[in-house]
Amino acid sequence: MKFSRILLGLSLAGLLTTCTRRPTMLEIYDVVINHVSIVNVETGTVQPNQVVVVSQGKILRIEPADQHSYAARQYVNGNGRYLIPGLWDMHVHFRGGDSLAAANKKSLTLYLAHGITTVRDCGGDLTPSIFQWRRDLDTGRLAGPRIFTSGPKIDGPGATWPGSLEVETPAQIGKALDSLQRLKVDYVKIYDSKISGPAYLETIRQAQRRGLKTTGHMPYSVTLGESIKAGLDATEHLYYVFKACSGKEDSLTALVRNSLGTSKPLGLFSVLPAVYDTYSPAAASRIFKLMAKHHTAAVPTLFVSKTLAGLPENDHSRDTLRAYIDPRIQATYQRRLASARQQSPAAQAFSQKLTAKLLSLVPQMQAAGVTVLAGSDSGPFNSFVYPGASLQEELVLLVQAGLTPRQALQAATVNGAKFMGVADHSGIIAPGKDADLVLLTANPLDDIANIKKIDAVISRGKAYQAAALANMLRAVRNR
Numbered sequence: 472m473k474f475s476r477i478l479l480g481l482s483l484a485g486l487l488t489t490c491t492r493r494p495t496m497l498e499i500y501d502v503v504i505n506h507v508s509i510v511n512v513e514t515g516t517v518q519p520n521q522v523v524v525v526s527q528g529k530i531l532r533i534e535p536a537d538q539h540s541y542a543a544r545q546y547v548n549g550n551g552r553y554l555i556p557g558l559w560d561m562h563v564h565f566r567g568g569d570s571l572a573a574a575n576k577k578s579l580t581l582y583l584a585h586g587i588t589t590v591r592d593c594g595g596d597l598t599p600s601i602f603q604w605r606r607d608l609d610t611g612r613l614a615g616p617r618i619f620t621s622g623p624k625i626d627g628p629g630a631t632w633p634g635s636l637e638v639e640t641p642a643q644i645g646k647a648l649d650s651l652q653r654l655k656v657d658y659v660k661i662y663d664s665k666i667s668g669p670a671y672l673e674t675i676r677q678a679q680r681r682g683l684k685t686t687g688h689m690p691y692s693v694t695l696g697e698s699i700k701a702g703l704d705a706t707e708h709l710y711y712v713f714k715a716c717s718g719k720e721d722s723l724t725a726l727v728r729n730s731l732g733t734s735k736p737l738g739l740f741s742v743l744p745a746v747y748d749t750y751s752p753a754a755a756s757r758i759f760k761l762m763a764k765h766h767t768a769a770v771p772t773l774f775v776s777k778t779l780a781g782l783p784e785n786d787h788s789r790d791t792l793r794a795y796i797d798p799r800i801q802a803t804y805q806r807r808l809a810s811a812r813q814q815s816p817a818a819q820a821f822s823q824k825l826t827a828k829l830l831s832l833v834p835q836m837q838a839a840g841v842t843v844l845a846g847s848d849s850g851p852f853n854s855f856v857y858p859g860a861s862l863q864e865e866l867v868l869l870v871q872a873g874l875t876p877r878q879a880l881q882a883a884t885v886n887g888a889k890f891m892g893v894a895d896h897s898g899i900i901a902p903g904k905d906a907d908l909v910l911l912t913a914n915p916l917d918d919i920a921n922i923k924k925i926d927a928v929i930s931r932g933k934a935y936q937a938a939a940l941a942n943m944l945r946a947v948r949n950r
C-alpha cells in the first residue's frame with residue numbers, strides 16, 4: 472500500500488463522516504516503529520528520524536517520521552534509539568539427547584532476548600525436535616529465532632558425537648547424503664573426530680554435486696587448500712585456517728597422515744604447537760586469497776576459544792546467566808571443565824597464546840576479502856558459552872581482533888543471510904525484507920558493546936518490547 476491510499480483513507484474518512492471517530496479505511500499495521508535511527512550495516516551510515524512499518528512479517532515501508540499518522544497493533548517508540556537487522560548466530564548446537572530436548576528448547580528464548588533472530592544449528596542429535604520447533608515457530612505457537620540446521624553431523628566410524636552419520640566408503644557417503652536430503656537439511660556439517668581424509672574430501676565432492684553446501688572441521692591429514700578446491704563452503708573455528716598458515720603445512724600434514732594407523736596417531740591438538748611455531752605470513756596471505764577466490768567463508772568462534780582457554784583459571788560460579796541455563800545442560804559443562812583442569816601449566820599457557828594468535832587472523836582474512844561469519848558455538852557441552860549473550864561477546868571480540876563495528880555487524884547479519892542464500896529477503900533493513908530487527912538504546916557503530924543495550928526485538932513481524940522480553944526470560948529461569 473502506498474501513502475496516497477492512506478492519505479486518501481484519512482481524507483475520505485474526514486469527508487464521509489464526523490460520527491465515526493476512527494477512519495475505517497486507515498490500515499492497521501502489525502508494528503510501527505516511529506522516530507527511529509536506522510543503522511545501515513552495509514554502508515555504516517545512520518538514517519535518523521524514520522518510521523518503519525511492518526505488516527505480515529515483512530518490512531512494508533520506511534519513510535521519514537512526522538509525515539503521516541499510523542494505526543498499529545504494536546507501536547514501538549524509536550525515539551533516541553537505533554534499529555539494526557536481527558542478529559544471526561552462525562554456529563550453535565542443540566544436542567544432548569532426547570532427554571535434553573525441552574532444556575535445549577528453552578535456549579530459543581535466550582537467543583531472542585539477546586537480539587538473535589536467526590541461528591544456524593551445526594549438528595547434533597535432536598534433529599526431529601528441531602524440525603518440530605521450526606514448525607511451531609512458523610505457525611507462531613513458539614517464539615524464537617529462525618533455525619537453519621545441518622541435521623546430524625557426518626563423521627567417521629566410531630564418531631565422538633552421538634547421532635553422527637558415520638561414513639568411510641563413497642557408497643556410505645552417498646547414503647548419508649541421501650538421508651540428509653530426505654530430512655531436507657539446509658547444509659551438511661562435517662566433523663573430524665574419526666573421518667578419514669579421503670572420506671572427508673569425497674563427502675565434500677558428493678555434496679557439491681548434489682548442490683548441498685558443506686561446512687566443517689577438517690582432519691589434519693588433509694590441507695585446507697584441498698578442501699576448498701573440493702568445494703568446502705565454510706571452515707568452522709580457526710584451527711584449520713591456522714594450519715594452512717604454517718610454512719610447513721605440507722610436511723605437517725604428511726606427518727599426521729603417516730601417523731595414522733600407528734600406535735600413536737597425531738591429532739589436531741598434538742600438531743598445533745608446531746603449526747604455531749611455523750606460522751608464515753606468506754602462507755597466511757596465500758590461503759586467505761584462496762578462500763576469497765573460492766568464496767569459502769570462515770566462522771572464527773573466538774569467544775568459545777577464549778572461554779575454553781580460560782576454564783582453568785576463571786570462576787563462572789557467579790555468572791548471572793546460569794540462572795537461565797537448565798541444570799541438566801549445566802551438568803554437561805563438567806566434561807570440558809574436567810579436561811581443562813587436567814591441563815599442564817604449559818598446555819594452558821599455549822592455549823592462551825593460541826587464542827590471541829587466532830584473533831589476529833580475523834582482520835587479515837577480512838582484508839583479503841574472506842567472508843567472516845559470526846558464530847558463538849553455544850549449546851550443551853560448551854561450558855559457559857551461553858545462548859545469545861555469547862554471540863554478543865563474539866562481536867565484541869571480532870572488533871577487538873581488528874574488525875570495525877560495521878564489519879562485525881555484517882558478520883552477524885547480512886553475511887549470514889548471503890551464506891544461507893536468503894539475502895533476497897533477509898539480513899538488512901529494507902522494504903520487502905523479513906521484519907527481524909533489534910532496537911538498541913545506543914549506536915553500535917560507535918561501540919559494538921551497544922548491541923547489549925536492547926530495548927525491543929522484532930521477530931517475524933512481532934515486537935517484543937523490554938517488558939515482554941523480561942517476562943519471557945522469567946518463564947525460562949530455573950526455579
Ligand SMILES: [Zn+2]
Nearest residue numbers: 562564593848
Ligand atoms: Zn560447534
